[in-house]
Amino acid sequence: MDDLLLNQFLLLGAVLFCIGVYGVIARRNAVLVLMSIELILNAVTINLVAFGAFHGSVAGSVFALFVIAIAAAEVGVGLAIVLLIYRNRGSVDLDDMAEMKG
Amino acid sequence: MVAQNIFFFAIAAVIVYSGLRVVTSANVVHAALHLVVVLASVAAQYVLLAAEFVAATQVLVYIGAIIVLFLFGIMLTRAKLGRDQDLTHKHWMGGAATALALFAVMVYALIDEFGWTRTPLPADPRIASVNGSNTATVSDAVFSTYLVPFEVVSVLLLAALVGAIVLARKD
Numbered sequence: 676m677d678d679l680l681l682n683q684f685l686l687l688g689a690v691l692f693c694i695g696v697y698g699v700i701a702r703r704n705a706v707l708v709l710m711s712i713e714l715i716l717n718a719v720t721i722n723l724v725a726f727g728a729f730h731g732s733v734a735g736s737v738f739a740l741f742v743i744a745i746a747a748a749e750v751g752v753g754l755a756i757v758l759l760i761y762r763n764r765g766s767v768d769l770d771d772m773a774e775m776k777g
Numbered sequence: 778m779v780a781q782n783i784f785f786f787a788i789a790a791v792i793v794y795s796g797l798r799v800v801t802s803a804n805v806v807h808a809a810l811h812l813v814v815v816l817a818s819v820a821a822q823y824v825l826l827a828a829e830f831v832a833a834t835q836v837l838v839y840i841g842a843i844i845v846l847f848l849f850g851i852m853l854t855r856a857k858l859g860r861d862q863d864l865t866h867k868h869w870m871g872g873a874a875t876a877l878a879l880f881a882v883m884v885y886a887l888i889d890e891f892g893w894t895r896t897p898l899p900a901d902p903r904i905a906s907v908n909g910s911n912t913a914t915v916s917d918a919v920f921s922t923y924l925v926p927f928e929v930v931s932v933l934l935l936a937a938l939v940g941a942i943v944l945a946r947k948d
Contacts, residue, residue: 744934
């Protein structure tokens with residue numbers, strides 16, 4: 676039964692992370708960028724749980740739970756900010772937000 | 778090839794396909810629903826790694842709460858519910874190149890460092906955890922070793938709750 680490689684979980688995490696990075700760069704809708712950030716956080720959590728199983732330690736699971744809690748907080752605040760932007764400007768297109776451009 | 782491996786690769790294929798659909802779909806609601814599939818499949822991987830409490834939390838918090846928040850966000854920002862060609866940048870090739878370069882670096886580093894290291898998985902979850910189930914061990918750790926981080930996370934959640942209400946309410 677002892678046949679799972681550590682690397683197959685880490686590589687799955689790497690694939691998911693890169694998909695998320697692509698989404699953050701390539702998407703224009705702010706809600707879709709937040710979804711891509713969720714993909715990145717899930718990639719990190721897979722790595723944490725895989726290393727926890729690898730070391731036979733419970734710390735991986737505990738920190739995965741912390742990451743999930745922080746992701747919930749991040750989405751709550753992030754969507755509130757997106758909602759505020761929509762209310763002020765009538766659009767959530769990230770290309771329209773260029774006030775900080777010098 | 779053991780049964781766990783077969784399940785791993787089947788679930789991993791679902792994760793990669795649905796993840797790609799999340800970042801390429803031309804429909805915002807479809808992207809959110811594909812995100813549900815990704816999150817559920819990741820929960821299945823946690824079960825494969827014998828972390829059933831994390832899997833249950835993933836389903837409850839992510840699929841139960843975060844996806845609902847996303848759907849409310851889509852609804853309140855009045856995104857087009859049908860197909861929308863404007864969701865992806867014209868210059869998406871740069872993002873794809875960045876992601877591929879990052880992936881190449883990570884694959885090199887992972888193969889170089891961990892190669893064929895095996896994950897010592899419990900043959901039988903009932904035998905594996907001597908002190909009862911995995912959930913009991915996790916809760917013991919959260920309320921003893923990691924008590925301070927746990928309290929910090931709860932304060933953080935409170936701050937995020939207050940912050941979200943302050944930001945989103947109409948004055």
